[in-house]
Amino acid sequence: MIIMKDVERRQGSFQMKNISFSLPDGYICGLVGRNGAGKTTLIHLLLGLYRPGQGEISIDGMHYPEQEKIIHDRLGTVLVEELLDGEYTLWENGMLYGAYYSRFDAGEYESLLQEFRLEKQTRFRKLSKGQKLKCQFAFALACRPKYLLLDEPTANFDPQFREIFLKKIQEFVMDGEHTVLLSTHMTEDLDRLADYLIYLQKGELLYAGDMESFREKYRIVAGEHYKIKLLGDKVLGYEKRPLGTRALVRHHKFQEYDRELTVTYPSIEEFMYLYERNESL
Amino acid sequence: MKRSMWREYLAEWSWKKIKDGATENKTIWGCMYAAFISTFSLSVSMMEHDFRITDILMAAGMFLPLMFVMMSIMTHPVRLRKMRYLCPQTAEERIKSIRKNFYFRAGIHMMVFLAGLVLIFTAGFFNWESLLFLLLNDGIMSMMVPVYGTDGKASVQQIFLLVAAFLTDMAQLPVISGPEPHKTVQIILYAIFFLVELPLFIAFEKYRKKEMQAAGFFMEAM
Numbered sequence: 001m002i003i004m005k006d007v008e009r010r011q012g013s014f015q016m017k018n019i020s021f022s023l024p025d026g027y028i029c030g031l032v033g034r035n036g037a038g039k040t041t042l043i044h045l046l047l048g049l050y051r052p053g054q055g056e057i058s059i060d061g062m063h064y065p066e067q068e069k070i071i072h073d074r075l076g077t078v079l080v081e082e083l084l085d086g087e088y089t090l091w092e093n094g095m096l097y098g099a100y101y102s103r104f105d106a107g108e109y110e111s112l113l114q115e116f117r118l119e120k121q122t123r124f125r126k127l128s129k130g131q132k133l134k135c136q137f138a139f140a141l142a143c144r145p146k147y148l149l150l151d152e153p154t155a156n157f158d159p160q161f162r163e164i165f166l167k168k169i170q171e172f173v174m175d176g177e178h179t180v181l182l183s184t185h186m187t188e189d190l191d192r193l194a195d196y197l198i199y200l201q202k203g204e205l206l207y208a209g210d211m212e213s214f215r216e217k218y219r220i221v222a223g224e225h226y227k228i229k230l231l232g233d234k235v236l237g238y239e240k241r242p243l244g245t246r247a248l249v250r251h252h253k254f255q256e257y258d259r260e261l262t263v264t265y266p267s268i269e270e271f272m273y274l275y276e277r278n279e280s281l
Numbered sequence: 282m283k284r285s286m287w288r289e290y291l292a293e294w295s296w297k298k299i300k301d302g303a304t305e306n307k308t309i310w311g312c313m314y315a316a317f318i319s320t321f322s323l324s325v326s327m328m329e330h331d332f333r334i335t336d337i338l339m340a341a342g343m344f345l346p347l348m349f350v351m352m353s354i355m356t357h358p359v360r361l362r363k364m365r366y367l368c369p370q371t372a373e374e375r376i377k378s379i380r381k382n383f384y385f386r387a388g389i390h391m392m393v394f395l396a397g398l399v400l401i402f403t404a405g406f407f408n409w410e411s412l413l414f415l416l417l418n419d420g421i422m423s424m425m426v427p428v429y430g431t432d433g434k435a436s437v438q439q440i441f442l443l444v445a446a447f448l449t450d451m452a453q454l455p456v457i458s459g460p461e462p463h464k465t466v467q468i469i470l471y472a473i474f475f476l477v478e479l480p481l482f483i484a485f486e487k488y489r490k491k492e493m494q495a496a497g498f499f500m501e502a503m
Contacts, residue, residue, distance in 0.1 A: 101369060
């Protein structure tokens with residue numbers, strides 16, 4: 001289980017405050033937010049690369065920096081930047097860095113490279129950006145981690161590989177013991193896969209919880225502007241269109257809506273879009 | 282499979298890296314360039330009509346290793362890739378590999394300097410005072426490898442030290458080119474070494490050791 005409790009971190013003018021969540025094992029967690037919301041900082045905190053100014057981070061009950069080595073042995077990471085050595089081939093990179101991991105499986109690494117159509121004797125620096133991420137993903141899986149932390153890898157994948165990637169992470173969590181934390185702007189993938197959502201806005205936690213509760217908690221309501229206005233402070237954000245208004249509202253199970261309003265579950269993208277437009281009605 | 286320090290070192294020799302290193306360390310390059318031009322024009326003016334091939338060999342033995350080491354220092358800071366901070370390793374293990382890398386690089390520099398010394402003393406006149414002085418100077422310059430680049434006070438110390446070592450090395454050339462012992466020149470050069478270079482080197486070493494200790498943690502290293 002990954003736990004963050006009241007975590008704060010200041011980095012220049014950017015400040016992350018009061019981040020608290022508990023991500024249980026066996027979940028696919030989507031980490032969303034606009035650029036600069038703090039997604040990468042949060043992943044860096046979980047990786048132990050940054051230390052929180054305040055608060056506590058615990059992974060399987062272990063803490064940084066005392067148990068860093070054991071924690072890192074359980075983490076597989078894909079970051080947007082190039083992590084592997086450009087001068088070495090994909091195979092050499094695997095062998096070099098794999099040596100640090102107690103459960104690294106060279107055979108699996110080789111078969112994943114083949115499956116992802118990567119030539120193991122190619123130098124890492126000669127790959128395209130998408131291929132580099134594929135290679136890092138193969139390496140992360142071959143380390144047999146308990147947790148996969150993925151920072152915006154999908155944007156650089158071709159559509160065919162994106163499907164393979166999503167299938168792989170579904171297989172990864174299938175036994176209920178492994179967890180994936182996926183930061184992405186491709187929210188439709190998360191709508192399909194995620195069981196847990198962390199939504200950051202300007203360094204603050206806006207939502208952290210399972211998708212079920214998320215879907216229960218919010219609705220998209222569309223219809224005439226004055227009827228939406230009647231919903232009052234339940235409206236979190238809205239968009240005025242020529243044929244009516246569309247709004248994100250806070251929902252509870254006894255809530256009733258005007259029959260002329262269309263009520264739907266929000267997708268993550270709709271939620272993000274409308275929430276960020278929180279102008280008064 | 283083990284990491285090859287040779288391979289990693291050679292991989293960093295690229296035109297792009299040299300250019301980046303020069304841009305990043307403009308002041309150091311500027312000072313070294315000024316020192317180089319002034320000593321070069323001085324030696325040419327002193328040469329007059331007495332031009333010998335041994336002078337060229339000695340100058341090559343002095344300048345070429347110096348230029349190589351300067352470029353190596355600027356383009357090869359001893360740093361770990363981000364991936365190493367993600368691998369299951371303790372901070373101590375990371376510091377150990379940084380230390381190994383550092384000594385490896387300093388060793389390469391010293392070997393290059395030694396090759397230059399062989400050339401200098403083959404072409405010139407051998408004397409122990411000059412050999413010892415050049416060895417000390419070369420030892421200092423070999424160890425000026427920064428861990429993550431230098432900043433502020435350390436950068437100023439590095440510039441002064443490199444320029445002082447360069448100029449005193451150059452001052453040894455006329456001593457080696459003739460049979461006379463030049464006792465006064467040696468005394469002055471050794472005085473500069475002990476009063477200027479050594480304190481600067483000790484201060485820079487303190488900074489480097491602190492940096493090396495911090496390099497065990499990603500946050501402090503970056």
